[in-house]
Each structure stands twice: as structure tokens, then as C-alpha cells.
Amino acid sequence: METSCQPARKPVAELQVRAVQALSAIGAAEWDACATSPETLAAGDETFNPFVSHAFLSALEESGCVSRRTGWLPLHVAVERGERLIGVAPCYLKSHSQGEYVFDQGWADAYERAGGAYYPKLQVSVPFTPVTGPRFLIAPGEDPDDAVAGIVAGLRALRDETQASSIHVTFMPERDWARAGALGFLQRTDQQFHWENDGYATFEDFLGALASRKRKAIRRERREALADGIAIEHVTGADLTEAHWDAFYRFYTDTGSRKWGRPYLNRRFFSLLSERMADRVLLILASRAGRPIAGALNLIGDAALYGRNWGCIEDHPFLHFEVCYYQAIDFALARGLKRVEAGAQGEHKLARGYRPVTMHSAHDIADPAFRRAVADYLKRERAHVEEAAEMLGSLTPFRRDCSRSEREA
Incomplete structure (x- = not known):
């Protein structure tokens, strides 16, 4: 499907939101300041996630691994107040569901059998990388709730502009997962080790x-x-x-x-x-x-x-x-x-x-009927993931006869 994805500004309160078609349009220092700020990394132990760095994401783009040809068209969302960048999200317009590791092919098949067009969709993630990390990158000193609300509003406006069916934010921290849920996203869980x-x-x-x-x-x-x-x-x-x-x-x-x-x-x-x-x-x-x-x-x-x-x-x-x-x-x-x-x-x-360990993703689907069907599925899936985690947690190879402090003694 051919889309016109020209950068466009849309007002979100006093904020401006634009879609950036190449990471080179945002300076590395500006992007990385958002990626490593306390506001972005709050409540986690990681102070540098290499996958959301400008260096890693720009290497994917400049090598051609992500592009329109590969089905990963960069459309990064940038939120600004005047000339100041206050938040960004690594975002791609997808024409397939490959290289994501959060599987929605069943959703695509069901929607298309019902006469809908699942692709294109918007994917907020690090391509080919099933690693949890920040997806809403917030500039130092900015209010996280305001910045995330601006990013989400920009994503929804971009979804309308590109006629995408949905927005998918994958491998996100639990705090941002909860924040996305409060903003109307459907919540999904999965598991890693x-x-x-x-x-x-x-x-x-x-x-x-x-x-x-x-x-x-x-x-x-x-x-x-x-x-x-x-x-x-x-x-x-x-x-x-x-x-x-x-x-x-x-x-x-x-x-x-x-x-x-x-x-x-x-x-x-x-x-x-x-x-x-x-x-x-x-x-x-x-x-x-x-x-x-x-x-x-x-x-x-x-x-x-x-x-x-x-x-x-x-x-x-x-x-x-x-x-x-x-x-x-x-x-x-x-x-x-x-x-x-x-x-x-x-x-x-x-x-x-x-x-x-539980993984988190959030999904915003435009079609109300399809959204209800996915929401019902996710409710049952979350319960299954929780039950599986409890069962697997009981099967770890660790000794149960004493605590770590007792072993050290």
C-alpha cells in the first residue's frame, strides 16, 4: 500500500509532534539525552540501554536493514515545545510482522478474513531485537506524563495519516506498559528467561x-x-x-x-x-x-x-x-x-x-469491533502467561534447602 508519509506537525496542547523519516534528522546528542535521562529510565536498574542509542538505531538505517524495501519504514515520532525536543519514540511503518518477536500474525489473518486491512501498522520497537527497553524517550527535566501523552497523541495522529490499522509498542518496561494502559492501549504479556x-x-x-x-x-x-x-x-x-x-x-x-x-x-x-x-x-x-x-x-x-x-x-x-x-x-x-x-x-x-521473567507490550487498534475481540483474547492470554510463569518458577534448578545468606555462611 502506497502512503504519503511526509513529516507533518500536529498540535498536542502546546506541543508539536512530527514524524521523522530518518534518525539523521535528529542529532545524536539530543536523541541520546532522551534515551538516558532519569525520566526515561526511572524505576529500572539500567542506565544505558544500547539498543535505543542513536548509534545502534542509525546503524540499522544506514546499513539498509530497516527501510521501506525491508518493510520497516522509519517514522520516528518527535515531540517538541518550540525548538526543544522533549520526547521521541523509535517507530516504523510495517508491511508485515516479521522480526518483532511479539507474534500477531493470527490477529492479521483474522482481521483480513473479516475484510479488514491489517497492514500497514505502526511498530514502536527496536527492529529484530526482543530486548526490553524504553520506548518513550523523554528529555531530561520534562514531565514524563506530559511527554508520553504527547508521544501517544502523535502516534495516533500518525496512524490516521498513514491509514495504519494499529499501533504496537513491544518489549517495553512495566511502568510504561501501565502508563500506556491508562491511555487506552490494550496490554499484553509474554515470557523470557x-x-x-x-x-x-x-x-x-x-x-x-x-x-x-x-x-x-x-x-x-x-x-x-x-x-x-x-x-x-x-x-x-x-x-x-x-x-x-x-x-x-x-x-x-x-x-x-x-x-x-x-x-x-x-x-x-x-x-x-x-x-x-x-x-x-x-x-x-x-x-x-x-x-x-x-x-x-x-x-x-x-x-x-x-x-x-x-x-x-x-x-x-x-x-x-x-x-x-x-x-x-x-x-x-x-x-x-x-x-x-x-x-x-x-x-x-x-x-x-x-x-x-514477564515481558510487556501495548497495542492500540483503531477498529472498535476488532479491538474488542483482541481485548478478550489478551485477557485470557495474560492469565495463561501468569499461570505458566508460576509453574516454571517452581521448576528452577536452585536449591530449596537454604537461603543465599545461609549458603554464604
């Missing part, structure tokens, strides 16, 4: 918190993962080279092609990422006989390590667990990070010390 540093100084400390059988299983997995003479290397900062990225891209495209047909990220993206934020990048590489055979891309926050992409060109038992989960824990412990977020899905993470 995160590792929490419960005061551990070493990996052995972490293993000591597990039941004996689980502890032995992890030790065995780690031994077997490296049994074929495989060596592990952590590469970050100035040590990252184009040769590292050439190797990782081979892994990424090989695995991505087998899993979902077409990898989302191109080779140029990784060079731009390394050029712009190498100190926030951790590449964990596995080599055999001096030849790289597998790797995992992670981004480093101030509080968490975020596992993003994995790939391999040789199959070895437990190597995926070693590179993506156990090595990530090793790095987090060494850096004093509070947790590891190892990506979407994966109940197999539970046995490896990763606990269930």
Missing part, C-alpha cells in the same frame, strides 16, 4: 546455589562443549576487527538461513556497529584448530549483558549453551553486571539457571 546475579562472585558460587544434580549436569555440559579442542575467546572494544566480523557473519547467515530463511541483518550493519559502539559489543567466538566455528553477539549495558545473535558452521554437543549462556554468565560476573538477558523463548534455559 534471564539469569540474575544473586550476589555471586564466581561461576562456582552460582553453581553452589543449584541442586547437586543440576550442578553436575552443567559441569558436564561445559566439559563436553570444549572436548574437541575448542577454544573460547571474548573480543570487545578496539580488539574487534573486520576479520572477526567476517567470521561471525558466516555463522550468522548460515544459522539464520536454516532457521527463518533470510537473516535480518546484513554485513555492513556489523561494521557500523563496531565502528560506532565497539566498547558496548562483546563477541564470544569458539575456534577449533585455530579456525573460528561459532560465535555469539552480545551488547553490554551498564546493568546487563544482552545476548542477541548466535551462529555456527560446525555442530558440537552443548557448544550453543557454552557460548550463549555459560560464557555470558562468566563475562557478566567479571564485569559486575546484574543479569544476562539471553534473547527470546527457550524453556531449555530454565535448567541452566535462567529464571522466567
Whole structure:
């Protein structure tokens, strides 16, 4: 569907809202001031989420990974008072539901069978990134409620202008989820598995918190993962080279092609990422006989390590667990990070010390009848997610015979 998405200002009280078709139209310092302000990050432990940084999002755009051609047309919402930017939201006009990790294809099918047009839709998110982080970015010193109300009003005006069916804000903090709900968005939950540093100084400390059988299983997995003479290397900062990225891209495209047909990220993206934020990048590489055979891309926050992409060109038992989960824990412990977020899905993470955590998204649907149907579905889905979290929480591998303070004593 062809749409005219020219930047347009619309009044929201004394605020002006415009749709920005390229991140380059907003200065990096202005954007990042909003992304890292206390108003944006209130109630969370993270002081720098790398995925909402200007460097990361602009690398996606400039590499061509997000564009009209790929079905991710940038239409970032900027709220201003006079010449001052008071809030922004990373927003895209979508012609499909790929690369989002909050699945609404069933909604699209149902709406289109009923004669509606689900696409285009507006997606407020970080493309290809199932990581919770701020979606309503607020300038320092601004009133968060006013700024969010302005952003939401701008999103709704943009939805009307582009004839989009809906607005989807995914992987958002719970506080903003509640705020969106108060502004009329439908609320959705899902689940991931995160590792929490419960005061551990070493990996052995972490293993000591597990039941004996689980502890032995992890030790065995780690031994077997490296049994074929495989060596592990952590590469970050100035040590990252184009040769590292050439190797990782081979892994990424090989695995991505087998899993979902077409990898989302191109080779140029990784060079731009390394050029712009190498100190926030951790590449964990596995080599055999001096030849790289597998790797995992992670981004480093101030509080968490975020596992993003994995790939391999040789199959070895437990190597995926070693590179993506156990090595990530090793790095987090060494850096004093509070947790590891190892990506979407994966109940197999539970046995490896990763606990269930609730994810949040919010959805604003224009068609009243369709909105009622989705609201009814989400009510039942939220109850199911809550029940599943309680059940899975009871299946963690941690010892139940004593508290952490008793174990330390």
C-alpha cells in the first residue's frame, strides 16, 4: 500500500509532534539525552540501554536493514515545545510482522478474513531485537506524563495519516506498559528467561546455589562443549576487527538461513556497529584448530549483558549453551553486571539457571469491533502467561534447602 508519509506537525496542547523519516534528522546528542535521562529510565536498574542509542538505531538505517524495501519504514515520532525536543519514540511503518518477536500474525489473518486491512501498522520497537527497553524517550527535566501523552497523541495522529490499522509498542518496561494502559492501549504479556546475579562472585558460587544434580549436569555440559579442542575467546572494544566480523557473519547467515530463511541483518550493519559502539559489543567466538566455528553477539549495558545473535558452521554437543549462556554468565560476573538477558523463548534455559521473567507490550487498534475481540483474547492470554510463569518458577534448578545468606555462611 502506497502512503504519503511526509513529516507533518500536529498540535498536542502546546506541543508539536512530527514524524521523522530518518534518525539523521535528529542529532545524536539530543536523541541520546532522551534515551538516558532519569525520566526515561526511572524505576529500572539500567542506565544505558544500547539498543535505543542513536548509534545502534542509525546503524540499522544506514546499513539498509530497516527501510521501506525491508518493510520497516522509519517514522520516528518527535515531540517538541518550540525548538526543544522533549520526547521521541523509535517507530516504523510495517508491511508485515516479521522480526518483532511479539507474534500477531493470527490477529492479521483474522482481521483480513473479516475484510479488514491489517497492514500497514505502526511498530514502536527496536527492529529484530526482543530486548526490553524504553520506548518513550523523554528529555531530561520534562514531565514524563506530559511527554508520553504527547508521544501517544502523535502516534495516533500518525496512524490516521498513514491509514495504519494499529499501533504496537513491544518489549517495553512495566511502568510504561501501565502508563500506556491508562491511555487506552490494550496490554499484553509474554515470557523470557534471564539469569540474575544473586550476589555471586564466581561461576562456582552460582553453581553452589543449584541442586547437586543440576550442578553436575552443567559441569558436564561445559566439559563436553570444549572436548574437541575448542577454544573460547571474548573480543570487545578496539580488539574487534573486520576479520572477526567476517567470521561471525558466516555463522550468522548460515544459522539464520536454516532457521527463518533470510537473516535480518546484513554485513555492513556489523561494521557500523563496531565502528560506532565497539566498547558496548562483546563477541564470544569458539575456534577449533585455530579456525573460528561459532560465535555469539552480545551488547553490554551498564546493568546487563544482552545476548542477541548466535551462529555456527560446525555442530558440537552443548557448544550453543557454552557460548550463549555459560560464557555470558562468566563475562557478566567479571564485569559486575546484574543479569544476562539471553534473547527470546527457550524453556531449555530454565535448567541452566535462567529464571522466567514477564515481558510487556501495548497495542492500540483503531477498529472498535476488532479491538474488542483482541481485548478478550489478551485477557485470557495474560492469565495463561501468569499461570505458566508460576509453574516454571517452581521448576528452577536452585536449591530449596537454604537461603543465599545461609549458603554464604
